[in-house]
Amino acid sequence: MQAILIIIPMDTIILKRCSKCGEEVEVNKFRKDKNRKDGLSLWCNLCSKISESNYYKNNKQLVLEKSKLYQQNNKEKIKEQKKEYRKINADVINKYQKEYRNDNKDIIIERKKKYYCANKELIIIKTTTYVKNNRETVNKRQREYRKNNKNKIYRYRKQYIINNKEKYIDRKNKSELKTRTLLTDRYVKVQLRKSGFSDDVINENPELIEIKRLLIKTKRLWKTS
Numbered sequence: 654m655q656a657i658l659i660i661i662p663m664d665t666i667i668l669k670r671c672s673k674c675g676e677e678v679e680v681n682k683f684r685k686d687k688n689r690k691d692g693l694s695l696w697c698n699l700c701s702k703i704s705e706s707n708y709y710k711n712n713k714q715l716v717l718e719k720s721k722l723y724q725q726n727n728k729e730k731i732k733e734q735k736k737e738y739r740k741i742n743a744d745v746i747n748k749y750q751k752e753y754r755n756d757n758k759d760i761i762i763e764r765k766k767k768y769y770c771a772n773k774e775l776i777i778i779k780t781t782t783y784v785k786n787n788r789e790t791v792n793k794r795q796r797e798y799r800k801n802n803k804n805k806i807y808r809y810r811k812q813y814i815i816n817n818k819e820k821y822i823d824r825k826n827k828s829e830l831k832t833r834t835l836l837t838d839r840y841v842k843v844q845l846r847k848s849g850f851s852d853d854v855i856n857e858n859p860e861l862i863e864i865k866r867l868l869i870k871t872k873r874l875w876k877t878s
């Protein structure tokens with residue numbers, strides 16, 4: 654049997670008649686459809702688009718509900734897709750977000766304030782729970798923040814003390830009294846430092862804290878008796 658060789662010139666444009674508008678349209682202007690013999694949709698792209706937008710206009714509620722249902726049933730898939738999209742377009746997204754934040758500083762602050770006021774209790778509960786469940790991460794982040802913002806924190810604290818002098822002194826006295834009475838690790842560590850132990854020595858010999866605590870207790874007993 655002889656093979657039949659069909660030669661199609663490179664610039665030949667293959668046309669197909671659209672069964673909606675009846676026009677002869679280039680085949681690359683048809684969507685793919687596995688169910689059809691020629692692998693192409695019956696309608697041309699333009700007719701499909703018009704039909705879809707009409708359908709949306711006439712069935713808005715139904716389309717929205719369908720889309721909502723799809724989102725509900727494909728949460729993981731959508732999450733993955735979004736993640737992938739953000740990964741691929743990270744540069745563009747970051748740049749856009751930065752610009753947006755810069756151009757809308759006041760609006761963003763106002764919006765945040767409003768949101769906070771309206772959801773204060775919920776936010777506090779959520780934050781407390783998060784901190785409780787992510788102690789390590791939060792501590793690490795705070796340490797890093799303090800390290801990178803020393804001047805800012807210093808200025809802020811100074812201003813706070815100036816604005817709340819009485820409250821600050823009162824709270825400081827109370828807290829000192831508490832740590833002194835309870836002999837917390839932190840308080841005992843300060844006393845150890847005062848006695849000439851360096852942080853390295855204290856951290857390498859945690860039993861020093863227990864010894865110092867006992868010493869302080871004994872000294873206090875001795876003083877009161």
Ligand SMILES: [Zn+2]
Pocket residue numbers: 671672673674675676696697698699700
């Ligand atoms: Zn058409």
